[in-house]
Amino acid sequence: MMRVLRLRIWGMSSIITPAGLSNPPDLSMSNSDLLIGIDLGTSAVKGLIVSADGGILGEANRTVTFERPVPGVYELDAQTYYRNLCTIIQELSACAGNPERIKAVSLCAASGNTVFLGENREPIRKVISWLDTRTEGKEADLWPEIKKDYVHRSAGWPWSGIFPLAHLGWVKKYEPDIWQRTKYFVMNNDYVYYRLCGRLATDYSKATTFYLQEQEKQRWNPFFLSYYGIREENLPDLLPSGTAAGFITARAAEESGLSTGTLVVTGCFDHPAAARSTGIFHEGQLLLSAGTSWVAFAPVRSRERGIENGMLVDPFLSPEGCWGVMFALTAVGEKIKNLLAACRASVSDGTSNGDGLYDWFNRLAVQSMPGAEGCFINPMEISAENIPAILTSGSPQQLARALMEGSAYLMKNRIERLESSLERNLERIVMVGGPTGSPVWPNILTDVLERPICIPETGAHAGALGAALLAGMGAGIYGNLEEGQKRLSKKETCLKPDKTNSGLYRDLYHQFKIRCGLN
Template sequence: MSYVIGVDLGTSAVKVLLVDKNGTVAAEATRSYPMFHEQTGWSEQRADDWVDGTIAALRELTEAEGMDAAVIEGISFSGQMHGLVLLNGEGNPIRNAILWNDTRTTEQCREIERTLGEKLLSITRNPALEGFTLPKILWVRENEPEVFAQAELFLLPKDYVRYRLTGELHMDYSDAAGTLLLDVAGKAWSGEVLDAFELQASFCPSLVESHSLVGMLLPQYAERTGLSAATKVFAGGADNACGAIGSGILSEGLTLCSIGTSGVILAYENDKSKDYAGKVHFFNHGQENSFYAMGVTLAAGYSLSWFKKTFAANESFDELLAGVGEVRPGAGGLLFTPYLVGERTPYADAAIRASFIGVDGAHERVHFVRAIMEGITFSLNESVDLLRSSGKQIHTIVSIGGGAQSPEWLQMQADIFNTTVVALENEQGPGLGAAMLAAYGCGWFDSLSECAEVFVKHAESYAPQADAVQTYKGLFRVYQQVYTQTRELNQDLMPYRL
């Protein structure tokens, strides 16, 4: 049996999957690494910690009993997006990597908007947000000029790991799309953006497709990982793009709903001219000549975790959710907006905060739990609604993450989204997507879609229930009013926050 490896470089840990030609995960290994928060809003990691963790996890796979590294044909990568790795002329990092969840760059975002104006959306297809890479580059240049003077080139997290393993410098389109330096439709670094901020073209790595073969393992890393030096290394993609691939979101009409700490609605696009006016993100897909539109809820699963930690710390999630299915849609007139840490889509508001609306003396804890689940799903439905309002057809939503672990929540999604919702048999997310890119690159399949037919297996399917759909349509209209009604109140409360 032949195998490929998918490496998922996350924010807290790297996870590696060993996958056979049937799409079965034969083994997996994980290694964590620290994060550093030296000041409020700062979030950094050491790039070489990613390399060390990846090597250790790969070594665990290859040292498994009966494992012959010669049958591992290829390896590819999924990575946390936007993180800035600056390299000097010797190819070494000159400072810690600044991560996607770092928020120090608000002023640089305003600078980008002032400099580019309407060109920002027409070229990069995305607004200037603190998480993106260009604001981080500008922050380092403005605040650490002596450090920036050493910088010869930038990479994103997974690209640095792959560079260390192969000695080759590349970036794929799906990850480059999150830098604010890429002409997304033209699939090239934007000379106009680079010139506007006095950055050289040589500052950017060569661009490749996600399934492209970019090299082989250097001898020293083949030895350290236990892999063969003949193992083919493929570029890989951004974590959201690989998550879409690993969930089979590879054709028109298919949409992904991912509920983790944050929540994502991601819809496949094949029209590069599609214009959402920056209301949702628009990125290159990991599938060649494809794109995806994406909306984000900042505190999705986090809202439920917060409630559990605060009011049910000694209970399991199963205990917390007990009885939720017995509460009718609408939670007895109780509404929750999940703005615990601000909101991204469609408001991009860092100051807004969460609300419970309609609290009644008859409400019990289970009503609050159901209201939180509904509120998270309403927030995600804001993205679904935006996509549909722009003419997008959504006929099936694949649900992954914490929201796919509860039958009640899956049915709730079907009712609120008013479309069929399906779960996956063996959900492996971005790591599986990375393995699929390696499998396709190795020639196991003629396309990623053919690979998905084998690797991605649907489980239960949930159809919308007519009565619940009508109830939720009315509640969603109320939900959409809460932001505008509470925005000014939250601004007034800011001086009093903890």
């Protein structure tokens, strides 16, 4: 007998049941239930289609292409972005055989990309990426009345003069025609939800990066709305993570290959999604996510301690469970990539050997001993201006090793500060992201941190798997996060520190802190 499941579509007055739909999806528990999780990353969009019990049927990805007409400007075309997303979903849907088997789709995101929509809910200018720095240092010109301490306490994230709160000020002053024509102020992920299910919606987690949300009260901040002259109806609906926002529209079904019976479920910011899929739920656990930015994410019981320590705070499992605190080596992956590209272009000794950039990077790092023969690089200080000088500070092998070690030293420094926000010592560290595939980088991190690090088999797409978990919750397939995580989880490899290397790195870390002026 089919189990009838009651689903609330948040913000709508009715309770929708399978029996009450003209084309009811089969929401019974079964091994044939399929879920799609999408990770809207900064540099790439990744997707997975999985069975409810964790079998991965397929994966797909597309690189994100930015328009950079002048230094500091990072923009996207929203329509192209959505079409590429639909191509990914089509490839995943094809793995299902029958798209009606796909019960739900959810998206996590590296959010903070601002979209300005007109009366017809179509973009009227290019998306401004969170990487965009045109607003940096313009506080006195664009928002003199906004105090950074207030922003942090309200929104949950420290504010450095970028992200949507800043984008709004820039467009209002320098593009008044666009501002006047804008009916809806949203982020890229909100626009994607609209295209999929016909509803402008976001979740409390991704809304944190908008900076307009009062995080604790789970509402749009009246002060910011008044400051910019924006009404709530000009913003997306605020919903909890893992709740149904609507069903795939007929138009989206044609564009994506999904069924109109597929639920569209709210997701979360990308790192909390990865934490969900890897079982990082409780204080004393830490997720290290390495991508465009390197982020450490830890559940905490007290939001206030995270604010006091200047950290990024995510709603995560609150109010019933933990908040999440994060620190980020913002865009450090991009900085490392830029130095590597310059290094490779400068060599003519055959070391590239036809390898891809990161394969070359790994091969070089292996050829240098721990300590990189006295070469130190702080990856956060890499810039276009100082790359030529860095290239002369060592051989390609030493530079590669020093880059890996420098990122590990920075993480160790931040983790030491993070632990001051916790009520208990860290007992478990999980690492996810592209660098987990390196034969040397995770071992360097383990030795520098002097702690075991666990790498899940699915770590390269932990964010997408976390989105799939939330999709399953929104569809009623999983009763709670722990159940879903256990059903979706795979094997993991645990690395243990080498005592000899750890002893060496202890001294080198001290030298690195002195050189870089770290506390």
